[in-house]
Amino acid sequence: MSVVGSFIWTFLGYCFHRFLFHIETKSYWANTFHYLIHGCHHGHPMDGLRLVIPPAEAAILAIMVCIYxxxxxxxxxxDACYKFHHWAYVYGWLQKYHLNHHLRIQNKGFGLTTTLWDRVFGTLPKTKSAEKIG
Incomplete structure (x- = not known):
C-alpha cells in the first residue's frame, strides 16, 4: 500500500508542479495569485523561512480534502439509504423520490439524501409522489 501511495503522491506532486504551479497566466490578478502560490519560490529558492506549503496552497488543499x-x-x-433494506422504513420514500429522477424526470429531483436543495433551487419534480413527500 505504501508503494502505491508513494507512486500516487509523487505523480500528483509532479502534476501540480508542472500543470498548476507553472501555468501561463495572462491577467494581473492571475499573475499575482500565481506569484503568491508558487512564483515567489522561484525568486527565493533557498530562503530558509519559506514554508514547504505556503498558507494559500495549504488552505486550498485543506478545502479540497474537506470536500472530498x-x-x-x-x-x-x-448507499446506506438506497441499498440496505433495514433503512427502508426511514428512507424508503427518498429511494422512490430519487429513482423517479433516474427513471422518469431526469432534469428534476437531484437531491440524494434530502429534498431541501430541490426545493431551494426549484428542481422539485411536480409529480404525485413528490406531492405526497412534500
Whole structure:
C-alpha cells in the first residue's frame, strides 16, 4: 500500500508542479495569485523561512480534502439509504423520490439524501409522489 501511495503522491506532486504551479497566466490578478502560490519560490529558492506549503496552497488543499471527505461520507450515506433494506422504513420514500429522477424526470429531483436543495433551487419534480413527500 505504501508503494502505491508513494507512486500516487509523487505523480500528483509532479502534476501540480508542472500543470498548476507553472501555468501561463495572462491577467494581473492571475499573475499575482500565481506569484503568491508558487512564483515567489522561484525568486527565493533557498530562503530558509519559506514554508514547504505556503498558507494559500495549504488552505486550498485543506478545502479540497474537506470536500472530498464530505463527498465520501455522503456516498456512504447514499448507499446506506438506497441499498440496505433495514433503512427502508426511514428512507424508503427518498429511494422512490430519487429513482423517479433516474427513471422518469431526469432534469428534476437531484437531491440524494434530502429534498431541501430541490426545493431551494426549484428542481422539485411536480409529480404525485413528490406531492405526497412534500
Amino acid at each position: 471527505d464530505l463527498l465520501f461520507f455522503f456516498s456512504i450515506l447514499h
